[in-house]
Amino acid sequence: MSERDSMVCRSCGKEERASEGYPCERCGTFICQVCSMRGVVLCAKCVDEVAKGAQ
């Protein structure tokens, strides 16, 4: 009945509509449209791991 279309963005932490978001290019987790428009293609965890030099 109620819409269950919201997911927590793994970059900014806000709850946004899943249908308007994009998957992280590395792990596929949810990135919201706002972050995606800002050029974010990786979730916070992946950004952190890439920064540390992990593959």
Ligand SMILES: [Zn+2]
């Ligand atoms: Zn976001």
Ligand SMILES: [Zn+2]
């Ligand atoms: Zn990721």
